Amino acid sequence: MAPTPPEHGPKVWNPDGDSRAAALARALKIDCIEQREAAGCYLFYDDGQLVIGRGDGRREKPMAVDxxxxxxxxxxxxxxxxxxxxxxxxxxxxxxxxxxxxxxxxxxxxxxxxxxxxxxxxxxxxxxxxxxxxxxxxxxxxxxxxxxxxxxxxxxxxxxxxxxxxxxxxxxxxxxxxxxxxxxxxxxxxxxxxxxxxxxxxxxxxxxxxxxxxxxxxxxxxxxxxxxxxxxxxxxxxxxxxxxxxxxxxxxx
Ligand SMILES: C[S@@+](CC[C@H](N)C(=O)[O-])C[C@H]1O[C@@H](n2cnc3c(N)ncnc32)[C@H](O)[C@@H]1O
Missing domain, CATH: 3.40.50.150 (Vaccinia Virus protein VP39)
Known part of the structure; x- marks a missing residue:
C-alpha cells in the first residue's frame, strides 16, 4: 500500500516549541501542533527519542525504534x-x-x-x-x-x-x-x-x-x-x- 497521505497520518506534537520537532514537521510536510487531541496519532520527542503514540495515551505505549x-x-x-x-x-x-x-x-x-x-x-x-x-x-x-x-x-x-x-x-x-x-x-x-x-x-x-x-x-x-x-x-x-x-x-x- 502507498504510504499514508500526510493529511490522514500522524502530526508532530511539539508542546515546548522544540526546534528539532518543528524541523521534523517541515521535513515530513505534516502539521506541528502544541496541543494533542485524544483521537489523534502523534510523533514527538520523549526524553531525546522520537516516538509515535496516540493522543489518549492509553491504547498502547508510544513506540520508538530502539x-x-x-x-x-x-x-x-x-x-x-x-x-x-x-x-x-x-x-x-x-x-x-x-x-x-x-x-x-x-x-x-x-x-x-x-x-x-x-x-x-x-x-x-x-x-x-x-x-x-x-x-x-x-x-x-x-x-x-x-x-x-x-x-x-x-x-x-x-x-x-x-x-x-x-x-x-x-x-x-x-x-x-x-x-x-x-x-x-x-x-x-x-x-x-x-x-x-x-x-x-x-x-x-x-x-x-x-x-x-x-x-x-x-x-x-x-x-x-x-x-x-x-x-x-x-x-x-x-x-x-x-x-x-x-x-x-x-x-x-
Ligand atoms: C513488516 S514491515 C518489516 C519489518 C522488518 N522486517 C523489521 O524487522 O522490523 C514491512 C515494511 O516494509 C515497508 N515496505 C513495503 N514495501 C516497500 C517497498 N516497496 N519499498 C520500501 N519499503 C517498503 C513498509 O512500509 C513496512 O514498514
Missing amino acids: FAAQWQQRQPGREMLLKAIGGRRPGLSVLDATAGLGRDSLLLASYGAEVTLCERHPVVAALLKDGLERAKSDSSVAEIATRMRILEGEWPSATVKDKPFDLIYLDPMFPESKKSAQVKKAMQIFHDLVGPDDDSDSLLPAALAEARHRVVVKRPARAPWLAGMPPQFAVTGKALRFDVYPIKAMPPK
Missing part, C-alpha cells in the same frame, strides 16, 4: 535468519528492501553484513533514522550500527545504482489474523500506520532480477509463498518461515 532494546530482547528467530542467509559472511552486502522498524536489519548487521535499510513510509523512515543515530552512541549496539545505513524511498525505484547487493531480504506486511493481532498489541500502532503491503507480490521478481546471490523472504509459517513462487528451500519455525531463493552459490566465507 536498537539497544531490540538487541536485548532478540529471540530464537535469530538463528533461523542466520541459516536462511547461509551463515556469517563478514562484508556480505544486504538490501533489506522492506526495513520497517529495522529489527531484522539489526540481526543481519550483527552477523557482519553491510545492510542497507530501505523504507518507503516517511514516518517509519524518520523513526528508523532517529533510532540509528541513537544506536551509534550506545555501546551495546554501536559497532553493529556502523554496518547499517538507511535509504528512504520505495524499492525498487530507490535502488542504489552503483552497488548490486549480494542478498535481498523481503518482509512485507502480511494481513494479521485476529489471534496474532491480539498477541502483537504493542505493534498495533505500526500496523495502523503502514497498513497492508498490497503490492508485495511484485517485490520478489524484482529482487530475483537484482540480487547477486540470494533472495530471502520472511513469511508467517502457514502463509502462501510470496507471488505464488515456490522457494528452493525454507527454514521453518513455529510461527515464522524464511523462504530461500538461491540465484548462485554464496560468496566464500
Whole structure:
C-alpha cells in the first residue's frame, strides 16, 4: 500500500516549541501542533527519542525504534535468519528492501553484513533514522550500527545504482489474523500506520532480477509463498518461515 497521505497520518506534537520537532514537521510536510487531541496519532520527542503514540495515551505505549532494546530482547528467530542467509559472511552486502522498524536489519548487521535499510513510509523512515543515530552512541549496539545505513524511498525505484547487493531480504506486511493481532498489541500502532503491503507480490521478481546471490523472504509459517513462487528451500519455525531463493552459490566465507 502507498504510504499514508500526510493529511490522514500522524502530526508532530511539539508542546515546548522544540526546534528539532518543528524541523521534523517541515521535513515530513505534516502539521506541528502544541496541543494533542485524544483521537489523534502523534510523533514527538520523549526524553531525546522520537516516538509515535496516540493522543489518549492509553491504547498502547508510544513506540520508538530502539536498537539497544531490540538487541536485548532478540529471540530464537535469530538463528533461523542466520541459516536462511547461509551463515556469517563478514562484508556480505544486504538490501533489506522492506526495513520497517529495522529489527531484522539489526540481526543481519550483527552477523557482519553491510545492510542497507530501505523504507518507503516517511514516518517509519524518520523513526528508523532517529533510532540509528541513537544506536551509534550506545555501546551495546554501536559497532553493529556502523554496518547499517538507511535509504528512504520505495524499492525498487530507490535502488542504489552503483552497488548490486549480494542478498535481498523481503518482509512485507502480511494481513494479521485476529489471534496474532491480539498477541502483537504493542505493534498495533505500526500496523495502523503502514497498513497492508498490497503490492508485495511484485517485490520478489524484482529482487530475483537484482540480487547477486540470494533472495530471502520472511513469511508467517502457514502463509502462501510470496507471488505464488515456490522457494528452493525454507527454514521453518513455529510461527515464522524464511523462504530461500538461491540465484548462485554464496560468496566464500
Ligand atoms: C513488516 S514491515 C518489516 C519489518 C522488518 N522486517 C523489521 O524487522 O522490523 C514491512 C515494511 O516494509 C515497508 N515496505 C513495503 N514495501 C516497500 C517497498 N516497496 N519499498 C520500501 N519499503 C517498503 C513498509 O512500509 C513496512 O514498514
